[in-house]
Amino acid sequence: MSLLDVIKDQIKQIALKHALANRFKYGQAKPEPIVNKILGEFKEVRQYAKEVIAIVRDVVHYVNSLNNDEFRKLIDELNVSLESEHKVETKILPPLPNVDKWKNVRTRFAPNPDFPIHLGNARAAILSHTYATIYKGNFILRFEDTDPRTKKPMPEAYEIIREDLVWLGVLWDEEYIQSLRMDVYYEYLRKLIERGYAYIDTCNPEIFKELRNKGIPCPHRDADPSTNMEKLDKIFAREYEEGEAVVRIKTDLTHPDPAVRDWVIFRIIDTSRYPHPITGDKYVLWPTYNFAAAIDDHLMNISHILRGREHALNTVKQMYIYNYFNWHYPEVINLGRVGLEELVLSKSWIKTQLKLNPDKFMGFDDVRFGTIAAFRRRGVIAETIRQIILDLGIKGSDAKISWKNIAALNRRLLDPKTKRVFVVCDPVKVHINNLPVPLSIKIPYHPSTNLGQREYIIKSSIVYISSKDAEVFIRNGYLRLMEFANIKFLRKENDAIIAEYIGGDIEEAKKLGANIVQWVSADHNINVRIISVRGMNLDIMRCLGESSLLEFILNDIVQMVRIGFGRIDAIKKKGVIIILTHE
Template sequence: MVFDERLVMAFILENAIKYGGKARSKSVLGKILSVKPEYRNAIKDLIEYIKSKIEYVNSLSQDELLKLYEEYKDYVKTPTKAEKKSPLPPLPNAEIGKVVTRFAPNPDFVLHLGSLRPLIISYEYAKIYEGRFIVRFEDTDPRTKKPKLEYYKLILDDIRWLGIEPDEVYYQSDRLELYYNVARELIGRGYAYVCLCPSEEFSKLSKSGVACPHRGQSPSENMELFDKMLSGEFKEGEAVLRIKTDLSHPNPSVRDWPALRIIDTKRYPHPRVGVKYRVWPLYNFSCAIDDYYMGVTHVFRGVEHKVNEEKQRYIYKYLDWKEPTYIHHGRLAIPGGILSKSKILKGIREGLYKSVDDPKLATVPALRRRGFRPEALKNIILRVGISPSNAVIDFSLLASENRKIVDRLANRYFGVRNPFKVYFKRVSHIDLIKIRKHPDYPERGVRRFEFRDEYISLYIDFEDYSNIISRDPFRLIGIGNFILEEADKQVKIRYIDNDVKKAKKEGYKFIHWVPVDHSIKCIFIYPDTTYEGYSELNILDEKVDSVIQFERIGYFRIEDLGRNNINVVFAHD
């Protein structure tokens, strides 16, 4: 693991000044881990690293110590009230009112659980430091990662559903003239050139560390060639604008990396700007330019982007721009939850998934459809934090967090997935059954069941019938204790009494039920299957999008309320 030398030195120097010129490793270690908890994964190496730095610091005179501390002191500061309240660690190089963060999705797909880490963390830090939060659509590849208009809207809808309102929203497809202007400036300074090599030929030269034959062209020659790229004199694949870098760089992909290329937009029109442009920036070029012009101060991104930072650093260096502070996080995974865009789209094409909100998926539309609350998703992401190590979020953890929120919101109802009909002879006092909509909130009212006929028919779940066929007593919740009387063509049960204490003491099976004449068809939609059963009619008091609990089954989101049937989507137990 690579440790942040500036941060480590700042804490050591601060500690040394506090203790008369001699830093103490234990207290320094504690301070560093409070800011960088991910360093615990390499604690032994960190201790040795601190010791090596302390040895140097403790050898300095008081004047040298104070002078060196001036260089590093900005990396150590007392947390603000907002920082103390947040589960996230303090942000390096951050000032109240001056932090600008961004979330930059490609609108070629919807958000998923993995997308939420940079989104929520970026927004939370902007809020903590009273700064600005930007959403920037990186839609500059109409060929390979072609944006779709519906995804722009879905992404913004999901962001706002999470309770996040961006201060600014940008579309890179609106900013191509800016990229062209910066390209001209780099060409004029001699830091960019137009390469006419076939891609295979350039790749061979690059791997060998040999300069492209076009690298030595003058700025005026490159400017003329760039104008020809823009005017359409070159076809797709015939010309690329490259940034001059170190040809001996250990990573060949960094060597003279491509900044702008030609895309045949007549063949691959852009969904927002059509065929207006034919020269499009690649990721590292547009990203660096936008981060600078938008004033982004802190970038939260996956560890896999470190090589991109190396590439972008050349832009900042050549144009004398200040780089943002980069903070890396690991990938998120959910067992059994597919987060790969290509796999999901392939699954939709092959009929494995019905759409991007299929309950099998861990996309944000799918989680919304299942009844997950935005607060639950935000809490999970903030708990995971910004560690550079990969994290696995088990579905049970998601369910537990969501249950804390929806349990108090969800009214209770009865529903049966595998209906099985039983009947009993009504006794006089069983005429009106009242059951609270929520056991903890009597003010929400009750569910009413009126029984007037001599014989009452109920749906119970077939699984429960298989338990009562043994003729052991059981309890119908809210009605009373029963026993199986006969099981021929029709199943008849007999009322015993209404002694709840006895039922609990003797371990009677508690069974939910739905009156046949007070029922509505209910489609129970699960990730892997669908049941066609019944729900009590009282559920029609609810609204679409409400989360309810079917007792003894689980929590569901109401997707559709019709006159003849309802659809509910399973959230979790």
Template sequence: MDDELRDRVEREAEKHALLNAVKHESDANVGAIMGPLMGDNPDFRPHGDEIPRIAGGVIGEVNDLEYEEKRERLEDLAPEELAEIEAEDEADEHDLPDLPNADEYDEIRMRCAPNPNGPWHVGHARMPAVIGTYRDRYDGWFCVRFDDTDPETKRPDLEAYDAILDDLDYLGFEPDATYRASDRLETYYDHARELIEMGGAYTCSCSGEAFSELKNNGEPCPHRDKDGETVRSEFEEMIDGEYESGEMVLRVKTDIEHKNPALRDWVAFRMIDTPHPREEASEYRCWPMLDFQSGVDDHLLEVTHIIRGIDLQDSAKRQQFVYDYFGWEYPEVIHWGHVQLDAYDVKMSTSTISELIEQGELDGWDDPRAPTLKSLRRRGIRGDAIVDAMVGLGTSTSDVDLAMSSIYAENRDLIDEETDRRFLVREGNQLPLGGSPPDEANPPLHPNHEDRGVREIPVGDSVMLESDDLPQREARIWLKGLGCFQFTRDTLQYTGEDIDVVREGDVDVVHWVPADESVPVRMRTMEGDVRGHAEPGVGNLDSDEMVQFERVGFARIDRHESDDEGGAEETVAYYTHP
């Protein structure tokens, strides 16, 4: 490494050490800054063996400073980054505002109300992340209530109930209670009967088109003034399944001249011919619409605060009519914008992902190309990282962009220090060795933790290098953990020079694997499968173990398998992130 580059490394290491120390009001350490340091300076990566040592010296000097000295130095080096840290300090520790009127309630009670039509995609994680965080902050209560009262257009998937609870567990939350709305039909019927008795609902046999025309013109439906006995009778006939789909609905009587046509005499119950997939609910044909079912449940479950999308503002207004009839107090409501996710070619939609799986375009919900929580979990991304990234979005009513890089950064902070290093060569090129190199290479398992020991990599007669690392003829390269070689006559000739040639000269540092004893690897990534070879020890790693393939990225070991003929074993790994 030349003097100019060394100076840059020292300056950047000092900045990142100060950022880490000031943000956490504690001493910095090498492990905490290496990820951000290398991420901001990708040209440092070829010198990965040297960076921790240089950074360690700088960090020692930073840690000798008092807090105010650190802050003043950071203000000189990176005033904008310091301002961001101080702005974060002024904000709530969870990046979330206080819940409105929280002090007026004996207990904060919230609900997560998924539609169980498939496992969760990444965007779904925002709701439980925020609700779970609020629950913990206020020592409150939250439930999972499966809003599964649409067996037709949003047909429940029987496997999704447990899959969603499994996703919630992955995120690190356990609900205080779990409900299925399809178990509560009789409760909704009873409330509908009460509403009819109050004169707040009527049965309507208008076609959808006919009612829409009346509604848009502010004209009442001819069934609006039916006598109560007829309404009661026809609603019981709906419950008994005596009408076909589209033949009869129950409407909540609102204001037929309301300025918002969407709120005029909205449908509370309809007939659905398609049986519910749950056997316990398969006999029902009269189903509540979401606004009625959810509104009743929120009251009965004593929900104090509701978080919902900005596009559902009309839901609160519809439900308010029902609450007014019953004399109930409506919960506090927070509306937020949608999460928009980058990095994926697949649309973040449960129905779209399900279709791609059915068509064979995706292997399943945990395919690395799928924007699902099951995919992130299989890739080795921790639920805590997703929660931290989601909470960081706050509760803005504007649509928010979530960069996967923010989840990766959170995850890197969680796993970097505990994850051992290994070599993986993708689509490698084989070169013979000459000049009597050592029989075994011993790179460290982790550059920051000498106590973990070293790897034992047999060298053999030849090595594999990545295509981009192939040296020019007569050029020297440093094989990590092994030594210096010169490329001469299609052979890597061992020179025996020490690490000073890297520090002082233009010698690239590259990773490698022994050609004869490497382990075939299939690494599953968001862009498709990548094949390569890893150092021998990778073949002995346990499933679910995390590794960092040096100069490639983090990966989770998934399994070891043989080919269809029972031949050589292959290790399957899932790429996590850089």
């Protein structure tokens, strides 16, 4: 299978967006500029220029054949920006290795539900899902929850992870929960013991470690399989306590890494003390990560595994299971670690802080964290996360993601489709003499995109502007209230400003050198509290916003003019709380 076969659908989708924007701009789409863009952006496909031209021509013919209603509908469905010809920056992923060896491509995302997923986890999920989509294969979600003691599953994490994946557009074809598959693992455990490939070890852990490090076999290693099966039955009968016995797989005792030598495939966990959130105390013998993952990857016909480079040793360990059963190991792509500047990614650190200092944080979705839920709460959209991850690709080297880069991309994606509203912080009252009230004004929500408008009947001659804008007004003498009025500074009385209405023409305001600022009227304002992130601190700004904010719903993202983008976190009778996403 050639690279072109793999990415043909991606090229069609990219060409379609370019063609729609091209037709909108020129009336008819033309293939030549679209071909040039694709070949210029994606060097990998230049060797297939002839085939790319044919694909683009077909797409252009299709776009030009659409009637106006169909054309508009498709633009809306694909969210094509029409301010300028749509810039498609999605990178084409390299082909997966050895696809031809497999009946079909099946990838998986296997989170431990001990906590919600973060940006680093999302990388494996998005890439695995994208490859399954490219190859028209299957994507599996598998919860790896077989450690009810050290990495005890968090009951609500299962559903939170599902919600995070759906929000990211990562939809799965099959779902499995390992704690509900214990009989499967026991079946293969018995097969290994019966064939002499695994044994019950009742040595003191320190003694075993000392023997292992010297390459000396444990005294129980060569016990007859029947003896090991008897001991296994005793474990199931709960005749052994936690720590008194483990099950080990026979490996190479001379392996240079002692961790590979006869590693543990099952251990006893006292679930009367550490109950599992799904199975309670039903089981005491639990498979380790490497055993359960190895068995499941085979039984679920996983063809390609995309996981962190730190799992490289796990591949070595799991190969022993695959060799004993004569199975073919999946293709593995080791991804580098993802770091995030200015936000916290460490699950262990976050869990510790939430436990020790619950009052200092907003929960697992605290906007200072790097969890997917935190990004969503802050107002970062799923498209931004996906594009950041796809831009990283499948590099094996570590990568550091800058919050500035996330904010820049998020801003670019949000701007054409986000309503703009007026909010003033540290408000100063302005009395406007000669304002012809009452009057009706209509203010569009966006200057260049049709996002509707709000209408106000202004009856009061009092408005509010920010204290910073008030200082400039006093210094310059003139001010333009955006979409409303030009005013002249007269004097300051106590904490208020007395001004004079001098017209509504914006060109006149430009001649006067008046700054154009957002404002809110005394008739139509609500309280707005803006929460912003500053390092590990949260700053709170108390502001006034226009009353149309009450028409928005929870989770809506707005652009506060000259302040920044923000997500509505709470709506109250007399105001809203907005989390500042970024400027």
